Amino acid sequence: MLDYSALRTVAAVIQTGSFEKAAGLLNVTPSAVSQRVKLIEERLGIVLIVRGSPCTATETGEWLCRHLENVGMLEEELLKQLPTLAAPDEARQRVTLHIATNADSLATWFLTAVANFTKQSHHLVNVAIDDEDHTAEWLQRGRVLAAVTSLEKPIQGCRHLSLGALRYRATASPDFMARHFPDGVTADALVSAPSLLFNQKDRLQARWIRQIIGRELAGPVHWLPSTQSFVDASLAGMGWGMNPELLVGEHLKAGRLVELRTQTPLDIPLYWQMNRLAADRLADLTREVVQTARLLLRHEGR
Amino acid sequence: MLDYSALRTVAAVIQTGSFEKAAGLLNVTPSAVSQRVKLIEERLGIVLIVRGSPCTATETGEWLCRHLENVGMLEEELLKQLPTLAAPDEARQRVTLHIATNADSLATWFLTAVANFTKQSHHLVNVAIDDEDHTAEWLQRGRVLAAVTSLEKPIQGCRHLSLGALRYRATASPDFMARHFPDGVTADALVSAPSLLFNQKDRLQARWIRQIIGRELAGPVHWLPSTQSFVDASLAGMGWGMNPELLVGEHLKAGRLVELRTQTPLDIPLYWQMNRLAADRLADLTREVVQTARLLLRHEGR
Known part of the structure; x- marks a missing residue:
């Protein structure tokens, strides 16, 4: 052993x-x-x-x-069943849950769920950030016990819950629009207007362009690996970017940002996948995640 | 060749x-x-x-x-000297400057500098994020041309400018303080109150504790690798954390956050180091960085 x-x-x-x-x-x-x-x-x-x-x-x-x-979590469960078991020193050890999320979820809804959970629980959390298309790998490789992912297919050995969709808007500042899209969002304008990409894994913009233009296009790119800086860079007129509606809704209402083409949201469905062996122990966290997602993400027919 | x-x-x-x-x-x-x-x-x-x-x-x-x-940048310089040199296809290529910063700088002042620069320049930027104690490595290894760093010592082959200090406040929500620090910030309370750490490289909290208690202490930790989520988690009462004053000033004034111990800021001096060979070509960016830092960072005697 x-x-x-x-x-x-x-x-x-x-x-x-x-x-x-x-x-x-x-x-x-x-x-x-x-x-x-x-x-x-x-x-x-x-x-x-x-x-x-x-x-x-x-x-x-x-x-x-x-x-x-993981052993610590099992031990904690055991001590719940056997409260008389003396383990003063061990019981004081707090177990850290490793979970993964995409940065945009963390910045818009996921932190609320995690904060609510930690306030009722003795657990600590370690939140890893990766692209929503890639957090599933963290789970598959056993580096985290649960993940917010865009992977619809259940991962082997995992339980799987649908959370709703995170809605994005292709946004830029009004002066950026006037400078780069005077004739609207054409293919020609898209290949010369600078856009914002989170990192190389970021495919949101490519998906939105395909939805609008019908094919892929690549223009000049500023790389900025931070959700909040994306919004700040959009406001500053540095480029156009796919921003979560939850972060830019007020800016759109106030006219500080505008949609590149009105009413063309991109919805990214998200799932909560968790290691089956840990699912019971994650029940409290899962409840908070599902409740918060129900309030803040988009759902069919709403 | x-x-x-x-x-x-x-x-x-x-x-x-x-x-x-x-x-x-x-x-x-x-x-x-x-x-x-x-x-x-x-x-x-x-x-x-x-x-x-x-x-x-x-x-x-x-x-x-x-x-x-780098070759693209040199070529751009050359074409400026030789405007008659026909290079229609090549001239349309936009050069991407790779630069590194700490996340807290990006969230508080650095993006403003970069956005101002990109609006006057044909350059694109690729911003890499790492801890302020580690961005110097990116520069040393040649992965970026310039970096915001806490390294005071000039890196070999680099030019070096002092930017001022980013001021941090050890902050938590009022209810968190009442729950975890009823008798003030004692060593006993610090080892059991959950705190927030950005990642394993994050030493801000350890420095603040040493400043207050006179030695190092390690308590329970929630790991959250995002500047904005740090502030959100502090507001939600999930833990206490070292937050940039530029992000929490309003929350402190409004009483949504309080300092763990009043008037105990931690100032982290920052430097702009750039590859000597690229320094001339980075002059426009450097000017914006220095100007923005002068406005937003702390300086001796202010």
Whole structure:
């Protein structure tokens, strides 16, 4: 069996980023931390921590940390069933749930769900951000227990709930429109007007253009990997971008932003997929996620 | 000499994420794109593109793309000196400047500078985000031409300007304070009150705690890699966090957030470092960066 005490030491180094700080966290000396880590690395025959500033996990180290958290969750369940089981020190350990979401969900509705959950729960959360088409990979690879994803197909070994759609509007500032689209959104104008892309995985703009023009077009691009900066850059007239309606609704009403072509939203359906083995333990979080999504995302017939 | 026409094809695949879209961008057939990429990979003896959905750059592929952009910048300079030089097709190519910043700068002042620059310039920008202690690495490794960094020491081969300091406040919601710090910010309260960390590289909180308590402490942590979500999570009472004053000033005035301990800001001095070889070409961007920083960051004696 794995040496869980040594694993906790490894996890502490990775969480705090240094052997000294891990020692402080665990109330032992830095040399004790160093010895424990060295010992388990030797026993497993593999490096778990990249020594640096900060210290980071190797891929195996990361897997073992995830595993440790899953064991912690099981232990917590067990202690609920066996309240008389004395485990004063262990019970004080708080379990961190690893979940993944797309940045736009985090900025518009998902944080509300997570905040509501954490206020009723003893759990901590670690939120990873990736494109909605790619969070499913985090789940498949076991790096997170649950994810907001655009993947409709249930992932093997996962439960799957439909959340509704996040609505986007292709938006720009009025002066940007006047400068770059004086004759409306034509194919010619689209290939020369600068647009905003989140990163290389971002396909929202390509989908919207296909919906409007009927084919793909590539124009000049400013790359900005931040939801809020996307809105700020649109307001500043730097480019046009696909912005979540929940963030730009007020700007559209006030005329600070306009739609490139009126009433041409793009709806991205989102799903909550969670590891089947963890689904019961995630019930409270799932309830908050579904409730918040019901309030803030778009649903058929609404 | 490198085959620049083939490199442009490689760069187009990486930018668009697929051979088909690169073909559309370059007005050639997908099989022509595929042949060109294969040919240059064979000639160089190394894979440049990871075929996938999307296609991404290998490390060498990324280096060659950066190099191509630098060559593009030089070419642009040359054409300014030689306006009679006919280069209709090439001149239409817009050069992308790769720059790095910390997320909090992007959310508070840096985007304004970049937006002002892009509105007067033909350049496009690609903004990479990393912790302010780590953007210098992007510059050192040649992945960006300039960076906002907390590194005071000039990087070898770089020019270096002081920008002023980004001021942070340790903040939480009033109900969070009442629940977790009823007796003020004591060491005992800090080790049990959940806090917010951006990611493992985030050392702001540790610095603030050292400033207040005189030593390092590690408590329970929610991980949230987004500047705006940090503010939202603080408002929702999920944890306490180090938030930029520029983002929480209004919330503090209105009482929606309070400082953990009054008047205990943390100032992080920031620097603009740029590749010496590119410094002249970055003069317009640098001017905007310095001007915006002068307005929005903290300066000695102010």
